[in-house]
Amino acid sequence: MVSANVLIKAVGLTKKFGDFTAVDSIDFEVYEGECVGFLGPNGAGKTTTVRMIYCFSPLTAGSLRVAGLDVTTQARRIKSIVGVSPQEDNLDPDFTVIKNLQVYARYFDIPKSEATSRALKLLKFFQLEEKRDASIAELSGGMKRRLIIARALLNEPKILLLDEPTTGLDPQGRHIVWDKIRSLRKQGITVILTTHYMDEAAALCDRVLIMENGKIIENGAPQQLIRKYVGQDVLEVEYDEALVATLKSELPDVEVEVWGEQVRVFTKQPHGVFERVAKKFPDKTLTIRNANLEDVFLKLTGRKLDEER
Amino acid sequence: MSRFKLPVLTSRVWKVxxxxxxxxxxxxxxxFLPSLLEPILYLAAFGLGLGVLITGSVDGGSYLQFIGPGLVAIAVMYGAFFECTYASFVRxxxxxxxxxxxxxxxxxxEVIAGELLWGATRAAINASIVLVVVAGFGLVSSMWVLLVPALAFFGGLLFAALAMCFTAIAPDIDFFNFPTFLFITPMFLLSGTFFPLGLLPTPLQVVAFGALPLTHIVNLSRTLILGRTEQLLGFSTELMLALNVLWIVVVTLVFFLLAIMLMKKRLIK
Incomplete structure (x- = not known):
């Protein structure tokens, strides 16, 4: 699905608000058909980056091209091929569900009959058909989110920007949104999403860019990053000196991270190594689980938390 | 800050x-209803109440005749100003x-220009409703009255542009109490709406003519509805009307561009 064509290219991309540097000279590329996730703690610069891609925020320095077009001079053309699902709900409360889509389509010069047929198709796809004539206030959080994504697809964009698409949703709501994003990807659309849910990034993204303090600190496929930084298994257990000593002697490459009362142990060795140690401490409650993106994320961005302790 | 550039506006303005x-x-x-009821109340109160006390002619006609065009001008001001302050701020x-x-x-x-044109349209709609009421009271005596909706639109654009400048700098919605009470209410009373400006001392006439946008709209509204113009500051009728139009055009243009500039500064981060 992912092609070799570069669809978005940022070089030295920088955004400052007064003295504060929100995005600090980052370089990245997004390929056609790819799903790329921007991960990072709040304030890392994810949303600012997305806003520059859809020409909302002017650049302070650097260059950014979307589908070969320069964001500073070709904003209108870029905005016509990009669909934006912003972090905050900005549906139009003065209109019903269907009218929201019809009015929004008008901004893209889509003729009325075409707008209505696209709107109905999108409502069906996002399971909102029954809410067609409902007011926005009647919708649940999950429905609003789906309607915002539906609205972002009205202009049949090449690129879909999803800024925290599932923040605040319940588990069912999240899974419906994920499912819809997967179906959209099959249709070939390029997706850029920001999130601070690691499971979301792992479930949806071909590649993640981890941001911190306005910089991209790591970039790669989720599985590749997990193998690189964490390995396969993680052991979680309540802090115990004897246990930690045993682990360190049996597994020379072991890394022990103390998080409050909990200890997390990482190793690059294959499956099964922790089980051997676990047998020696039968009365201890140990959890051995698969390493995940959250472990990578905490390892890479957790320094600040350590400093604060 | 980059150099001043004229905004590029396309027909997309109309979509907004x-x-x-x-x-x-x-x-x-x-x-619809409030716009219809308000002038009826004013005309009833002033016609059946206050007007009875005023027996002489006011500026060459009855008192009721005098305030009719004033109420139309007030509808222009309120229609555009409240649309582009409170309503635009909410949006x-x-x-x-x-x-x-x-x-x-x-x-x-284009979003801001569309909002301003909408504010002007609201002014034209409100003023037209008031005009129908004024006509219903038999207070129209000139065929030029047909131009009142156009006057209301351009006068409305002036107030929309002024209002949008306040919206651009408003930290919260309560802020609009300032322009409403310090700018709109004095104008409501002191722009030749309820009494001829000629009754005021000359310095106040100069202030009303130079600084209060409503004065110019009232004057033109009265000319179109009654076919006569109040003489002020020794100007001839022709010069007076030319100055009214010029004042509205120049100030509208300046504040139209300023409103777009200030809103751009507020919205683009």
Whole structure:
């Protein structure tokens, strides 16, 4: 699905608000058909980056091209091929569900009959058909989110920007949104999403860019990053000196991270190594689980938390 | 700060206008009735009440005749000013409607221009409703009255532009109490609406003519509805009318561009 064509290219991309540097000279590329996730703690610069891609925020320095077009001079053309699902709900409360889509389509010069047929198709796809004539206030959080994504697809964009698409949703709501994003990807659309849910990034993204303090600190496929930084298994257990000593002697490459009362142990060795140690401490409650993106994320961005302790 | 550039506006401006018009149509009864009732109340109170005490001619006609065009001008001011302060602020700040629109090929400049044209349209609609009431009271005596909706639109654009400048700098919605009570209410009373400005001392006439936008709209409204113009500051009728039009055109142009500039500064981060 992912092609070799570069669809978005940022070089030295920088955004400052007064003295504060929100995005600090980052370089990245997004390929056609790819799903790329921007991960990072709040304030890392994810949303600012997305806003520059859809020409909302002017650049302070650097260059950014979307589908070969320069964001500073070709904003209108870029905005016509990009669909934006912003972090905050900005549906139009003065209109019903269907009218929201019809009015929004008008901004893209889509003729009325075409707008209505696209709107109905999108409502069906996002399971909102029954809410067609409902007011926005009647919708649940999950429905609003789906309607915002539906609205972002009205202009049949090449690129879909999803800024925290599932923040605040319940588990069912999240899974419906994920499912819809997967179906959209099959249709070939390029997706850029920001999130601070690691499971979301792992479930949806071909590649993640981890941001911190306005910089991209790591970039790669989720599985590749997990193998690189964490390995396969993680052991979680309540802090115990004897246990930690045993682990360190049996597994020379072991890394022990103390998080409050909990200890997390990482190793690059294959499956099964922790089980051997676990047998020696039968009365201890140990959890051995698969390493995940959250472990990578905490390892890479957790320094600040350590400093604060 | 970059150099001043004229905003590039395309026909997309009308799509923003159309969004507001669609909402207006949906809630027309809420918008219509107050505009209709208010002038009836004023004319009843002044005609049946205060007007009875005023037996002489006011500026060459009855007192009721005198205030009719004033009420039309007030409808222009209120229609545009409240649309582009409170209503625009709600769309910008609470509903994030502007943010949603600028993610499409419509630009920030076009959003603001569309809002201003809509404010002018609201003024024209409100003023036309009031005009119908004024005509119903038999207070129209010139064929030029047919130009009142056009006057209301351009006068409305002036007030819309002024209002949008306040909206651009408003930290919260309560802020609008300042321009409403310090700017709009004095104008409501002191722009030749309820008494001829000629009764005021000359320095106050100069202030009303130089600094109060409503004065010019009242004067033109009275000319179109009654076929006569109040003489002020020794100007001839022709010069007076030319100055009224010139004042409105120049000030509208300046504040139209300023409103777009200030809103751009507020919205683009």
């Amino acid at each position: 206008w159309r969004r507001n018009f669609d909402v207006f149509l949906k809630t027309w009864h809420v918008n 910008m700040y609470f509903q994030k409607t502007f943010d949603a629109i600028v993610a499409t090929p419509v630009s920030v400049e």
